Amino acid sequence: MEQQKQIEQHVIRSVRAGEWEKVKGLRLDALRDPSASVAFLETVEQAAAQPDEHWQDRAARAAAGEQVVQIIAEGPDGQWDGSVSVFVECAGSTDFLGQAVKVDQAHVVGVFVRPEQRGSGLTDALFEAALEWVWKRESPALGRARLFVHEENERAARFYRRFGFRPTGLVIPKPDEPSAKEHEYVFPRPAGSGGA
DSSP states (O other): OOOEEEETTEEEEEOOTTOHHHHHHHHHHHHHSTTHHHHOSSOHHHHHTSOHHHHHHHHHHHHHTSSEEEEEEEOTTSOEEEEEEEEEEOTTSBOTTSOBOOSOEEEEEEEEEOGGGTTTTHHHHHHHHHHHHHHHOOTTOOSEEEEEEETTOHHHHHHHHHHTOEEEEEEEEETTEEEEEEEEEEEEOOTTSSOO
């Protein structure tokens, strides 16, 4: 089922399977952003080198909304002005660091809002839609949402704290740059949100 909300002139919704070219375009724009080196684990060159099938599969999986979802902010002209992705990590599985996952949880990644839209409320709207998807899941019901923020990305860390994420104290080396550190932030499942 497609999630869709209106915020001012933007529609906040899940991507559709056939929108792989826009998925690719927004990802490349995000990776060109000056803050990309601290916010993403991929370079624009690596993403641009991916074949069309990679982007088609990525869009199709996100559109299915089973283990991953990508929420976008679509402007009145059809341009995508922001995005956030969430994937499920099940207890007993192994996360991207090779660590055992102890609880059923969501992992928030790929956060991007175009510079000219920052401060407009789009980031809040994207996160509200993403967490709505997280808390609606029933099998498994997810106990928390987590994300990692680079030690030098204070702007993002301020937003996450204001939104309700809290640092856990877990600090990891950035996978593609071991001398840099990333901090885990968690948003616990609100009481009365259904599921567990």
